[in-house]
Amino acid sequence: MTSRAPLLLTVPNVSEGRDAATIEALAGGFGGARLLDVHSDPDHNRSVFTFAARQGEVAPALASGAARAAELIDLSAHTGAHPHVGALDVAPVVHLSPADRGAAVAEALTAATLIGEAGLPVFLYGDLATREDQRERSVIRRGGPEALAERIDTGHATPDFGPARANSQAGCVLVTARPPLVAFNVDLVTGDVGVAKRIAASIREAGGGFPGVRALGIALPARGRAQVSMNVHDHERAPLAEIVGRIAREADIAEAELVGLAPRAAFEGFPEEIPLRNFDPERHLIENALGATGV
Numbered sequence: 054m055t056s057r058a059p060l061l062l063t064v065p066n067v068s069e070g071r072d073a074a075t076i077e078a079l080a081g082g083f084g085g086a087r088l089l090d091v092h093s094d095p096d097h098n099r100s101v102f103t104f105a106a107r108q109g110e111v112a113p114a115l116a117s118g119a120a121r122a123a124e125l126i127d128l129s130a131h132t133g134a135h136p137h138v139g140a141l142d143v144a145p146v147v148h149l150s151p152a153d154r155g156a157a158v159a160e161a162l163t164a165a166t167l168i169g170e171a172g173l174p175v176f177l178y179g180d181l182a183t184r185e186d187q188r189e190r191s192v193i194r195r196g197g198p199e200a201l202a203e204r205i206d207t208g209h210a211t212p213d214f215g216p217a218r219a220n221s222q223a224g225c226v227l228v229t230a231r232p233p234l235v236a237f238n239v240d241l242v243t244g245d246v247g248v249a250k251r252i253a254a255s256i257r258e259a260g261g262g263f264p265g266v267r268a269l270g271i272a273l274p275a276r277g278r279a280q281v282s283m284n285v286h287d288h289e290r291a292p293l294a295e296i297v298g299r300i301a302r303e304a305d306i307a308e309a310e311l312v313g314l315a316p317r318a319a320f321e322g323f324p325e326e327i328p329l330r331n332f333d334p335e336r337h338l339i340e341n342a343l344g345a346t347g348v
Contacts, residue, residue, distance in 0.1 A: 089343075103314050108156040249272075
């Protein structure tokens with residue numbers, strides 16, 4: 054591709070967040086894409102990579118990474134708090150402007166094709182879902198890898214690409230194209246996961262909370278805390294400052310963290326008294342990170 058090809062991001066999530074050597078090997082498996090960030094969490098047992106690449110480079114990078122994850126991760130031995138169904142669990146292709154949406158969709162569909170041809174079942178989700186009941190990752194992941202494998206075997210779920218049977222070691226891969234979202238966690242002072250679950254239920258869109266917000270309450274044994282873990286799909290309609298304010302009215306906040314990268318505007322008005330763990334604006338705001346890459 055020429056330098057005029059649209060610049061895209063991809064944010065593959067893998068089901069390994071504890072072994073540093075494995076995480077490093079996984080990061081190196083997405084050849085052809087420029088690594089911008091790695092966020093690993095041992096309680097979630099999950100790593101989120103952020104890569105930048107031009108159209109034409111993203112799909113082969115994701116296919117290569119999927120093969121590497123299938124080689125290095127055995128889901129039958131996996132433990133962790135984050136819901137998942139695959140070694141490479143989700144592989145979104147992110148367009149940075151509406152004009153580049155077509156490029157992201159084409160790249161996501163090509164990636165899904167290549168991953169399927171490599172022997173891993175692929176489900177399209179979000180705006181690319183081919184069935185309304187597969188739009189949400191939470192629905193596809195319901196019950197975990199074994200439950201999804203059973204639904205495939207009984208005809209209650211059908212992969213869009215690849216074999217019509219879950220991979221016994223690597224599971225399935227979820228693929229979409231989307232604009233940037235904000236993956237954001239708020240750690241509570243309390244270790245009572247029931248409090249985090251109650252707050253998550255009140256702020257998620259499905260519970261009548263903020264539009265476009267998906268939220269879970271998760272226990273963090275390594276830190277002795279409970280966490281409200283969120284994906285904020287539209288930070289303009291659901292500002293982080295307002296979400297954090299709502300949470301603070303329900304429980305004391307220890308700190309917050311951004312997972313991966315986010316647009317600069319997402320942090321407008323963010324309360325200064327809430328610590329942001331390991332946050333570096335030069336690395337974690339999309340505009341700054343891309344400006345330093347030369348991709």
